[in-house]
Amino acid sequence: MTHPRPVRVRFAPSPTGHLHVGGARTAIFNWLFAKSHDGSFILRIEDTDQQRSTRESEAMVLDDLRWLDLHWDEGPEAGGIHGPYRQSERMEIYGGMARELLQSGRAYHCFCDEEMLERKRKESEEAKQPPHYDLTCWKLGPEERRQKAEAGDKSVVRFHVPKEAGASFDGDVHIDDLIRGEIVWKKESLGDFILLRSDGMPTYNFSVVVDDHLMEISHVIRAEEHLTNTHRQVLIYRAMNWPVPEFAHVSLILGEDRTKLSKRHGATSVSQYAEDGFLPAAMLNYLALLGWSPPDGKEIFTATEAIAHFSLDRVNAAPAVFDAQKLLWMNGQYLRQMPSSTLRRQISRELEMADLVTGGGAAAEEWLDEAVDLVQKGADKMSQLRPALMFLFHFDAAAAVTDPEISPLIADSDTRIVIDALHRDLSERGGPVTAEEYQALAERVKIASGAQGKKLFMPIRVAVTGSLHGPELARTFPLLEKGSRTPGIARVLSPLERVEAFRAALG
C-alpha cells in the first residue's frame, strides 16, 4: 500500500429499536479501529426502510452509543462535511447516482410486479434453480422500456450483472477480507438486483455503496450477515469506477442455543443491561472480548488499553455465544473496585425515590458511603446495591421470628441466652461505634452467655439484622449505631432497638 488513505470507518445502524448487543460490538470494533489508527468514526443512520425506521429509535440508538461512551466524529448531532448522515435525507444523491448507472447502461428500469416475481422465484426454487431475476425487462431493450415508462408503468431500477461474453466489466468478484482472508464469488452466482424501489427509495446495497464512497470510508467493518452482500456492492463500485474499500466481516453473536441472538434469548439490547445495573465500561470490555483478544491475554482492560492493542487480525472469524454469566462476573469486577462514593452517587436518586435519603447532607453521604462500601463486595450489578442496603432501613422482627430458616435457631434455648446477654450489654453500655468496640461487646456477650463461634454469632446476627446472611457484624453494628444518629437518611434502628423488637417478637 503506497498511499494509505486516512482511516475512516462507520457504524451504520437501522433505527428500528434499541441498540442490540451485536450492533454494539460492531460499533465498538469500528470505534476501536478508528481510534487505534488515528482515524474517524462516523455514524450513519440507515433509515431507508420507512416502514420500520423511526426517529424515536434513532434517539434510542444514539443514547445507547453514548452510554457506552462511544463518540462519533461525524454523524447526526455531531455534523461533519460529508453530511447529511441520515440516508432518508440523501434521496437526491441516490437518485442522481442511479441516473448515472441508467445512462451508462449498467442499470435499467424493471416493470415486473412483486407478485409475478414471487411466483417465478418459487418456480425456480422448485426446479432447483438459483432464484435469479429472469431478465424479462432487460430483454425488452431500451426502446420498449422507454415506452413503458412513458405510459406511466410503475418501475424499479435494477442493476445489471454483466454476464454477456466479452463484457469489459466482466469477471468474478473477489475481496480480501481483513478477518476472513480471500473470498471469491463466481459471476454466475448473482442475478440482477434492485437499486431503487418503486417509491424511489434506494435499497441497502445501493445506498451503502454510494454513502461509503461519498463519505470516503476506508474500511467497512460490519456484521457477517452482510458478507454475501459484498458481492453486489463490489459490482456497483466497479460500475461506478470507484475505489473499493477494505472489508472486515465480524462474526455473529449467538444465543445459548447457537442461533442468532434475538429477543427470545432474553436481554439483547444494551439499554436493558444499562437498566439492569451493568456498567458501560464492563459492557464495552465484555463485548470487545467477544471475538477479539488482546495480545497480552489480559481480560480486564480499559477502552484506552483496548485501543492501544486493537487490530482486526486478532478478531475471531467464528461466531461467538453471548455468555451472560461471564458478563455478570466481569461487571462485578468493575463494580467491586469502584469507589463507594461513586456508586453512592449513582444510586442516590434511587435511594431518594425509595425515601431512604430524606434530607441528605455531608453526614448522611458519609454514612451512605460506608454502607455502600459494606455491601458492594457482594454485588455484581448496580441494581443489587439498593436491595443489599435494605436491611439497614427495614427491620421486621416478626417476620424474622417466623422465618422457617431461622426458627430452628430460635428454638434453641442457648440462643435466648445470647440475645438476653446482648440486650443487657447494649442497654447498659450503648451501641458500639467502632469495630473495636464491637469486638469488645462480642467478647462480653461471649463470657456472659457462655456461647461461642456460630452459637454466639448467629443469634447476634439474627437479632440485629433479621437474617442469617449479611455483611460482617464488626462493621454492621457500628454502621447501625451511627445510622440511628445520622440526620438526612431514613430512620435507622439502632442495634439496641432491634434487639428489643426482636425480643418482643419472641414473646
Added chain:
RNA sequence: GGCGCAUUCGUCUAGGGGUCUAGGACGCCGCCCUCUCACGGCGGUAACACGGGUUCGAAUCCCGUAUGCGCUACCA
C-alpha cells in the same frame, strides 16, 4: 436447492509445523479464609468435529465429509 462463512474444554479464547502429555478466563466441583452470604486465595474437571493427504513431524497447511450459521427481499 444454490452461493458464502465457520468448526480448540459446556461458554469466551490462546495457539499461526516441532517449546502442546494444548495455556488463560467464565461456569462447575473441592479446599482455605470465615459468625453467615459473598469477596479473595489455592487446586481440580473439561477441548483440537471426522476422514484423507502434504511433511521427518500438524491443533496449526491442502482436499473432502459432517454439522452449524448467514445470504439468496422493492429488510438492513
